[in-house]
Amino acid sequence: MRVRCLSSWAPVCALVAIVCCASVAPAGPATVTSAEAARAPRAVAAAPAQDLELPNKPDSLKFAVIGDNGNGEKRQYDIAEQMANWHGRFPYELVVMMGDNIYGSERPQDFIKKFEAPYKPLLDAGVKFYASLGNHDAREQRYYKNYNMEGKLYYSFKAPKQDVRFFALESTYPEPEQIEWFRKELEGSNEKWKICFWHHPLYSSARTHGSETRLRASLEPLLIKNNVSLVLNGHDHVYERIKPQNGIAYFVVGSSGQLREGDLRQGSPLTAKGNDRDNTFMLMEINGDELTFVAIDRGGKVFDSGVIKPRQPAK
Amino acid sequence: MRPMLGLVLSASLISCASADVRQKAPTNADAAVIAEFMKHVDEYMALHKKLESTIPALPKDASPQQIDQHQRALGRLIEQNRAGAKRGEIFTPGMEQIARKLLADIFRGPGGTQMKREIFEEYQERDIKPVVNGRYPDEIPLSTVPPGVLAGLPKLPAELEYRFLGTNLILLDPHAHIIADFVERAIP
Numbered sequence: 001m002r003v004r005c006l007s008s009w010a011p012v013c014a015l016v017a018i019v020c021c022a023s024v025a026p027a028g029p030a031t032v033t034s035a036e037a038a039r040a041p042r043a044v045a046a047a048p049a050q051d052l053e054l055p056n057k058p059d060s061l062k063f064a065v066i067g068d069n070g071n072g073e074k075r076q077y078d079i080a081e082q083m084a085n086w087h088g089r090f091p092y093e094l095v096v097m098m099g100d101n102i103y104g105s106e107r108p109q110d111f112i113k114k115f116e117a118p119y120k121p122l123l124d125a126g127v128k129f130y131a132s133l134g135n136h137d138a139r140e141q142r143y144y145k146n147y148n149m150e151g152k153l154y155y156s157f158k159a160p161k162q163d164v165r166f167f168a169l170e171s172t173y174p175e176p177e178q179i180e181w182f183r184k185e186l187e188g189s190n191e192k193w194k195i196c197f198w199h200h201p202l203y204s205s206a207r208t209h210g211s212e213t214r215l216r217a218s219l220e221p222l223l224i225k226n227n228v229s230l231v232l233n234g235h236d237h238v239y240e241r242i243k244p245q246n247g248i249a250y251f252v253v254g255s256s257g258q259l260r261e262g263d264l265r266q267g268s269p270l271t272a273k274g275n276d277r278d279n280t281f282m283l284m285e286i287n288g289d290e291l292t293f294v295a296i297d298r299g300g301k302v303f304d305s306g307v308i309k310p311r312q313p314a315k
Numbered sequence: 316m317r318p319m320l321g322l323v324l325s326a327s328l329i330s331c332a333s334a335d336v337r338q339k340a341p342t343n344a345d346a347a348v349i350a351e352f353m354k355h356v357d358e359y360m361a362l363h364k365k366l367e368s369t370i371p372a373l374p375k376d377a378s379p380q381q382i383d384q385h386q387r388a389l390g391r392l393i394e395q396n397r398a399g400a401k402r403g404e405i406f407t408p409g410m411e412q413i414a415r416k417l418l419a420d421i422f423r424g425p426g427g428t429q430m431k432r433e434i435f436e437e438y439q440e441r442d443i444k445p446v447v448n449g450r451y452p453d454e455i456p457l458s459t460v461p462p463g464v465l466a467g468l469p470k471l472p473a474e475l476e477y478r479f480l481g482t483n484l485i486l487l488d489p490h491a492h493i494i495a496d497f498v499e500r501a502i503p
Contacts (some may be wrong), residue, residue: 018445094433103437103456104437104455104456105453105454105455105456107379107383108378108379108380108382108383110379111379112379121329127486135459135460136437136456136459137457137459138457138489139473139476139489139491140382140385140386140488140489140490141377141382142375143374143375143376143377143381143382144378144379144382145376145377145378150375150376151375172460172465173465173473173476175470175473199430200462207432208436209433210431212462214462215462216464232438276360
């Protein structure tokens with residue numbers, strides 16, 4: 001199905017060229033392809049005014065990705081407005097949050113200003129938000145009803161109808177108990193799609209934080225062994241699609257409110273596509289053996305897109 | 316409470332990979348100081364849990380108001396029960412010395428400047444005076460604590476966190492938003 005941009009942002013909506021992927025080989029990589037993949041690492045070409053294409057199938061899983069969003073500033077509200085606009089055309093049912101959900105004070109009024117007000121149209125439409133906690137978040141956020149964490153610092157949940165399981169971790173204090181829980185949870189998951197998200201990126205080309213190599217040493221073997229297809233992180237206030245690492249697709253989505261302009265290292269060998277010039281969020285759709293993604297900026301432009309295939313168990 | 320003492324002795328003060336600073340293995344004297352620190356942490360946690368059991372549990376689908384009320388109710392109880400608490404009761408002088416040494420090595424080592432930048436990225440004011448057994452200031456964002464720092468410090472139970480407030484290393488009770496104790500001017 002073709003989804004047209006009908007809002008006032010229509011002139012800047014972009015065509016998403018979704019390129020078909022190679023077939024999945026046993027134990028093969030999660031393949032990311034894009035019309036613009038592997039080109040200039042941080043260039044964000046101004047896409048022409050065009051239409052968006054997403055499968056937008058009735059029974060697919062549609063979700064959004066935001067990170068480092070909760071500053072209560074205009075940029076967060078701009079992205080939230082775009083999210084609401086897109087929801088009207090692409091009715092995603094959930095949003096996963098990469099952490100740093102509430103910056104600064106966390107009084108009741110802050111939950112309104114930095115979360116409930118900007119995302120009110122989505123909350124009113126019944127969209128469920130699933131949060132992970134960032135290094136600036138108070139742990140008490142895990143009890144907040146709209147974050148759907150049920151009092152847990154780390155948790156997993158299955159998609160409503162599709163063969164997909166999400167795993168949310170707390171990466172500020174990755175204690176051995178959590179890693180062990182993660183291992184068991186992954187091993188016990190039979191879903192075709194295993195999608196993990198937490199705050200600190202295992203791979204990042206940003207200057208400010210960059211790759212969390214200590215965390216990578218703990219988690220990456222589990223991701224590889226258990227056929228995780230996709231990892232979503234934040235922390236660095238940029239957008240970056242990482243070239244697949246050990247067959248796994250990684251994204252840094254840490255600019256849905258915050259932004260660190262010019263923070264991506266130019267020419268980083270990790271980067272498949274980056275944006276450190278504007279705030280961003282992502283939309284994703286899983287339809288059987290394909291995950292289609294688009295990354296969108298404050299102007300409503302789709303500046304990155306592609307298709308990911310699930311990793312398969314080794315035979 | 317997590318199994319801690321073994322972790323303390325093995326994980327603390329040994330390495331700080333992100334700063335690429337090699338710490339010396341803890342001496343017997345250091346181990347005794349750390350054990351004493353953890354004893355005080357355990358005592359604090361016992362009080363925390365006892366007091367928390369006297370107020371209604373926070374539901375898993377709480378509103379921001381409920382979270383705030385719970386936090387303040389527990390905070391008041393802790394303030395009352397620890398009235399007269401002084402700096403150094405948990406971070407004993409010996410532990411303070413160890414923490415200062417560790418942090419000095421980390422922040423003066425490779426990557427130290429970058430870590431300081433991360434800590435002060437959301438709030439630049441450094442000259443803040445915490446109050447032992449006082450509420451964490453609402454208007455000040457929670458600081459990041461770089462993994463290299465966390466890896467060097469003794470591991471805490473889930474109900475306590477290390478944070479920086481200005482240049483001070485604080486022991487924060489996040490359920491109550493109470494500063495249990497602090498090391499003054501810990502960041503060189």
